[in-house]
Amino acid sequence: MTSPAQPIELTDAQDPRTQMYCSLSDAALRRRQDTEHGIYLAESSQVVRRALDAGHTPRSFFLSHRYLESMQDVFAVHPDVPVYTGSDQMLEQITGFHLHRGALAAMDRPAPRSVEEVLHGARRVVVVEDLVDHTNLGAIFRSAAALGMDAVLLSAASADPLYRRCIRVSMGTVFQVPWSRFASGEHPDDGTVPGVRRLQDLGFRVAALELTDRAVLLDAPHLREVERLALVLGSEGPGVRQATLDACDDHVMIPMSAGVSSLNVAAAAAVAFWELRARGV
Incomplete structure (x- = not known):
């Protein structure tokens, strides 16, 4: 198994690399932004794993320090996918709400089915x-x-x-x-x-x-x-x-x-x- 990517520590709530995780509490904004960028967000470690098991492609992972260890096997399977991490306070500044369900992942939307x-x-x-x-x-x-x-x-x-x-x-x-x-x-x-x-x-x-x-x-x-x-x-x-x-x-x-x-x-x-x-x- 490939070694997982090194986590990227977030220190700036305006970091452009985490733009897709911003304003999660604004449903209308999220619907527009997700569609425009061709992504969806999987929330919670279990849901992230189910999305990956379904063959969906991750763009990045986003989680607090305390969940890093439990997701190491996932990161190892996707060594080229960036892993963003930070304190609970920093992640809350970025998303607009307190993360309490483990990991988030930005995933590519699959092609529509007929x-x-x-x-x-x-x-x-x-x-x-x-x-x-x-x-x-x-x-x-x-x-x-x-x-x-x-x-x-x-x-x-x-x-x-x-x-x-x-x-x-x-x-x-x-x-x-x-x-x-x-x-x-x-x-x-x-x-x-x-x-x-x-x-x-x-x-x-x-x-x-x-x-x-x-x-x-x-x-x-x-x-x-x-x-x-x-x-x-x-x-x-x-x-x-x-x-x-x-x-x-x-x-x-x-x-x-x-x-x-x-x-x-x-x-x-x-x-x-x-x-x-x-x-x-």
Whole structure:
């Protein structure tokens, strides 16, 4: 194994080499900056390792002194990647918040995958329409990985799966579950309706998780027999768009009690993934 790179001690909060780690607390700025530079940030030692295991390429590592020893094996595998380190106070000045999850790494964004690529061999698919909360999206990816969903498709307006908070909440499962994004500009509905029709053409039955007059319970017998099923999740608040609902084959709902009308979208997704999982060979 190659000797790891020598850590670079940071003594200046304005060091231009750490520009990509600045202003982490400003979500809007980060989304623009990450996209412009073709990077994403992996946060926590575990997530960094999962990103590397998925074959993603690091540009640099960024961590406080106390985490250097535990990451030596990673640095040795990537001896040409700079390792920036410093005191907790110095790193907090650079990032704008206290680092308490171990290492950060700036990673090259992988090439986008096509819808056809992520659907190859898939039996259960999640369609995420206009969901903007990164915590919810990360939780959905984690449930998708745990409960047998094969792929995630996102509308053009949905949140970025490679945003730092989404990655962290997903525990790195955004690297595990294949995902793609419907192209914007295909349709006033940002590709969701054409996407639903494309899924149907490929043999998927498409069900929207939405409480409507025609909604059936998740455990409806005919859904258990479906070979290829796509589940549409709507945005926080408005839910699934009407045009998308009109295009779907089914509307499904979770039976509720105690006067509760709905669950958070991430919690509802986990329930639906389990009930609608593929059964048999």
